[in-house]
Amino acid sequence: MLIFLRLADHENAMKEIARTSAKRISGLFSALIVIxxxxxxxxxxxxxxxxxxxxxxxxTLFRGAANNPYFPLYFNALxxxxxxxxxxxxxxxxxxxxxDVTLYVEIYNPDAKIPLIVTPGGMGEINGFRGFARNVAAAxxxxxxxxxxxxxxxxxxxxxxxxxxxxxxxxxxxxxxxRLEVGPATFYGMSSGSRSNMILAERYPEQVAALVxxxxxxxxxxxxxxxxxxxxxxxxxKSLTSMQAxxxxxxxxxxxxxxxxxxxxxxxxxxxxxxxxxxxxTGEHLASYHAKTTLGMTDEQLAALNVxxxxxxxxxxxxxxLHPIVNSRAATTxxxxxxxxxxxxLGPVLDELLPFVKKYTPVE
Numbered sequence: 026m027l028i029f030l031r032l033a034d035h036e037n038a039m040k041e042i043a044r045t046s047a048k049r050i051s052g053l054f055s056a057l058i059v060i061x062x063x064x065x066x067x068x069x070x071x072x073x074x075x076x077x078x079x080x081x082x083x084x085t086l087f088r089g090a091a092n093n094p095y096f097p098l099y100f101n102a103l104x105x106x107x108x109x110x111x112x113x114x115x116x117x118x119x120x121x122x123x124x125d126v127t128l129y130v131e132i133y134n135p136d137a138k139i140p141l142i143v144t145p146g147g148m149g150e151i152n153g154f155r156g157f158a159r160n161v162a163a164a165x166x167x168x169x170x171x172x173x174x175x176x177x178x179x180x181x182x183x184x185x186x187x188x189x190x191x192x193x194x195x196x197x198x199x200x201x202x203x204r205l206e207v208g209p210a211t212f213y214g215m216s217s218g219s220r221s222n223m224i225l226a227e228r229y230p231e232q233v234a235a236l237v238x239x240x241x242x243x244x245x246x247x248x249x250x251x252x253x254x255x256x257x258x259x260x261x262x263k264s265l266t267s268m269q270a271x272x273x274x275x276x277x278x279x280x281x282x283x284x285x286x287x288x289x290x291x292x293x294x295x296x297x298x299x300x301x302x303x304x305x306x307t308g309e310h311l312a313s314y315h316a317k318t319t320l321g322m323t324d325e326q327l328a329a330l331n332v333x334x335x336x337x338x339x340x341x342x343x344x345x346x347l348h349p350i351v352n353s354r355a356a357t358t359x360x361x362x363x364x365x366x367x368x369x370x371l372g373p374v375l376d377e378l379l380p381f382v383k384k385y386t387p388v389e
Contacts, residue, residue, distance in 0.1 A: 117180075
C-alpha cells in the first residue's frame, strides 16, 4: 500500500512537472511570437516610411529625398580615402556693408591652390553635405574645397532680403568670394545649389571658371512641389502670425536648435511679414519656371551664360521627377561647351569631376 501511494505521488509529481514545463514552453513561444511580431511590424514600418514619397529624413530636404539615388552620395556621406584627416578651416564671414548677413564657411585643404565652391542642395547646410565635400578634398589635395551655408540656413544669419532667395544667395556668393579672395573658381551645385551658382555665372561671369550641376532641377512637378514645400506652405498656415510661431515649424526649429543664442535672438527679432513676403516672392518665382528646362532660369538665360564649361551629372535613375534626365540632356543643347554624364556614385563622380576642375580652373 505504501509503495502504491509513493508511486502515485511520483506519478502526480511528474504530471505536475510536465504541465508546468508545457506552460513555460507555451509562454516562451508566445513571448517569441510577440517579439518577432513587434520586430516585424517595426521593420515593416521602417520600410514603408523610407519608400513613402512623403518620408522626410531631414527637415532641410524635400519629402522623399531618401529615395533619391544621390542621397547617400551627398547627405551625411561616409568618409572615404582619409577624409577624416583633411585639413579644415572654419570661417564666419561678415559681408557688411555690401550684404546684410554673415555666412558660415568651411574650407578643406585651405592651403591648396585650385578653388572648388560647393553649394548644397535643398534647404541643405554644411552639416548634411560636409561629408561629400570632404571626400572630394581627400581625393585631391590640390583642391581647395569651400562649402558654405546660404543665408537662412545652417549656421549663417537670417536675412530675407527683397528678391527671390536664389538671387539673394547669388549676390551673397559674389561678395563672399571677394572677401575670401577666391576666383575664378569652379562651382559645384546640387539641385537648388546649382540655381544660385548659375545666377552668379549670369551676373558675374568673371568669377566663374566652370559649373558642375549635379543634378539639375526642372520640370512642372519640381516647380509645383518644391515651390509649395519650401516656401508657399508657410502662407497657408494661418497660425504663423509671429516669428515665435515660425520657430515651431520643423525647418526653423532645427535652425534655432543648432545655432547660438545670438543668432536665435536675431531670428526672433525678424518681422514675420518680411518672412512671409520672402516665402511668397520666392515660391512664386520658383513656380513660374514650370515650363522651362531648369528652375530659376529661362532657356534664353541658359543659352546666354558665358561660362567656359559646364558638367552636368545625373545618377541615371529614370524615376526622379524633380531632376528628370530629359531636362539634363536638354540643358546641354542650351549651355555652351556642356557635357552630360551618368555618374551614380562617388567613384564615377570623382572620375569626371577631378580632371574637369583641373582643366578649367586657374591656379591661384
